[in-house]
Amino acid sequence: MNAVMPQSTSAPEQGSSAAVFAVEKVNLLGMTRPELEQFFEQLGEKKFRAGQVMKWIHQFGVTDFAQMTNISGKLREKLEKVAEIRAPxxxxxxxxxxxxxxxxxxxxxxxxxxxxxxxxxxxxxxxxxxxxxxxxxxxxxxxxxxxxxxxxxxxxxxxxxxxxxxxxxxxxxxxxxxxxxxxxxxxxxxxxxxxxxxxxxxxxxxxxxxxxxxxxxxxxxxxxxxxxxxxxxxxxxxxxxxxxxxxxxxxxxxxxxxxxxxxxxxxxxxxxxxxxxxxxxxxxxxxxxxxxxxxxxxxxxxxxxxxxxxxxxxxxxxxxxxxxxxxxxxxxxxxxxxxxxxxxxxxxxxxxxxxxxxxxxxxxxxxxxxxxxxxxxxxxxxxxxxxxxxxxxxxxxxxxxxxxxxxx
The missing domain is CATH 3.20.20.70 (Aldolase class I)
Incomplete structure (x- = not known):
């Protein structure tokens, strides 16, 4: 599986000519470390962020990016928009x-x-x-x-x-x-x-x-x-x-x-x-x-x-x-x-x-x-x-x- 940034799709909002953009979030749960490193590089971040996030997900069971306290607030906000951690x-x-x-x-x-x-x-x-x-x-x-x-x-x-x-x-x-x-x-x-x-x-x-x-x-x-x-x-x-x-x-x-x-x-x-x-x-x-x-x-x-x-x-x-x-x-x-x-x-x-x-x-x-x-x-x-x-x-x-x- 290649770590590819989610694509935005647009559709006209009902009753309005304005376009609404929906982003299909990437599920980080099943990504290996090389895949997560690629994902963060695509976000313009350093590869070591992959190891940090992996520990939060798999060792501490955290799914809320806001709780990942060793990650900057700006990156956490970015992750909220493009990614998720979702188990079956x-x-x-x-x-x-x-x-x-x-x-x-x-x-x-x-x-x-x-x-x-x-x-x-x-x-x-x-x-x-x-x-x-x-x-x-x-x-x-x-x-x-x-x-x-x-x-x-x-x-x-x-x-x-x-x-x-x-x-x-x-x-x-x-x-x-x-x-x-x-x-x-x-x-x-x-x-x-x-x-x-x-x-x-x-x-x-x-x-x-x-x-x-x-x-x-x-x-x-x-x-x-x-x-x-x-x-x-x-x-x-x-x-x-x-x-x-x-x-x-x-x-x-x-x-x-x-x-x-x-x-x-x-x-x-x-x-x-x-x-x-x-x-x-x-x-x-x-x-x-x-x-x-x-x-x-x-x-x-x-x-x-x-x-x-x-x-x-x-x-x-x-x-x-x-x-x-x-x-x-x-x-x-x-x-x-x-x-x-x-x-x-x-x-x-x-x-x-x-x-x-x-x-x-x-x-x-x-x-x-x-x-x-x-x-x-x-x-x-x-x-x-x-x-x-x-x-x-x-x-x-x-x-x-x-x-x-x-x-x-």
């Missing part, structure tokens, strides 16, 4: 009994579409670690069979302001009653693992992650910003060339036949391409602290991918890929074609992997009382793909068949 609209928020927080944002004009964001605090006494699961698209362009988000179809990519705005709002939720001078950043970890496939919205996602890493914005460690992908192989390589963050792969199956069913993008980028791409990502020169291993996400589906032979296949698949494996108990959604693996089955699967030397954890289900658990983010999508419509027809047909069978 929060239409709903819900805080779980386990500390999980979920926000629903309206994006787009008019009724727009809805996207969801979830914050998960650490499950310990301090609760110091707070991980935010951020959405990157309105709906999802992919259609993984076990994910409720995919059943909503797809509308569009989110803008950088809509992506980083989710982090801004989450931080603000802990600072609302704190004086500006005493505010501090609260979210410690970010995972690009909400609605959408991040690598299919590459530029806005990378710009947002650059803000997360920037010391003038959120100043997060590269190890604490993770991008999760279903396996868009060419974009994994591009990511390695562009930014240094942690990488997670939504694997969910140890062989191509099963993964074709669960994660359809595997038909285009099968495991023979995906695993080498992950190895190249780790091998890329850069900050080794964020590239010591790949996180493998594996949702546990009863009788589908949780058998002993699947664990053995997974060991063989990952033997040359430094990995941390995260087993995720399936979170059911209405009419889901799968069930959750039993606790005993998950524990046995974990033991096989751990005994072979892998770090293997079981993700604790959090926020399911507010539909904020993994795979449950749905939102409300003005679906361009008509996938939601087809899914609803399929469900209705299956329900009708069940009723007919019961009536026979």
């Amino acid at each position: 609209e929060v239409v709903h928020r819900n805080y779980s009994k386990d500390g999980t927080r979920k926000w629903v944002f309206r994006v787009g004009d008019g009724a727009g579409s809805l996207v969801e964001t979830v914050l998960i605090p650490a499950n310990d006494k301090t609760g110091a670690r707070k991980t935010l699961c951020i959405s990157s698209q309105v709906g999802c362009a992919l259609d993984c069979s076990f994910c409720s988000t995919g059943k909503q179809g797809f509308q569009r990519d989110l803008t950088p302001a809509e992506i980083i705005g989710q982090l801004w709002v989450a931080n603000q939720s802990y600072m609302e009653d704190v004086p500006v001078a005493e505010r501090s950043r609260t979210v410690t970890n970010v995972v690009m693992m909400g609605m959408g496939e991040p690598l299919l919205n590459f530029e806005p996602v990378v710009a947002s992650m650059a803000l997360m890493l920037d010391d003038f914005a959120y100043g997060m460690s590269k190890r604490r910003v993770t991008l999760s992908t279903s396996g868009v192989v060419p974009m994994i390589d591009k990511l390695a060339e562009t930014i240094d963050v942690a990488l997670a792969i939504s694997l969910h199956a140890p062989n191509n036949e099963l993964r074709d069913e669960l994660v359809p993008i595997n038909k285009k980028y099968p495991l023979e391409q995906l695993i080498p791409a992950a190895q190249r990502y780790l091998a890329k020169d850069g900050n080794e602290s964020s590239r010591k291993h790949i996180t493998i996400e594996y949702v546990m589906l009863d009788g589908v991918n949780d058998k002993a032979e699947h664990a053995q296949q997974l060991l063989k698949l990952l033997k040359d890929l430094p990995s941390k494996i995260n087993l995720i108990p399936f979170n059911p959604f209405p009419h889901a074609p799968y069930g959750r693996s039993s606790r005993n089955r998950i524990m046995a699967f974990q033991k096989t992997l751990s005994d072979a030397g892998f770090v293997c954890t079981i993700r604790q289900t959090r926020g399911d009382d507010i539909d904020a658990a993994c795979g449950q983010l749905v939102g409300q999508v003005a679906d361009r793909t008509r996938r939601a419509e087809r899914w609803q027809k399929k469900v209705a047909s299956q329900q009708g068949e069940i009723l007919r069978t019961q009536g026979d």
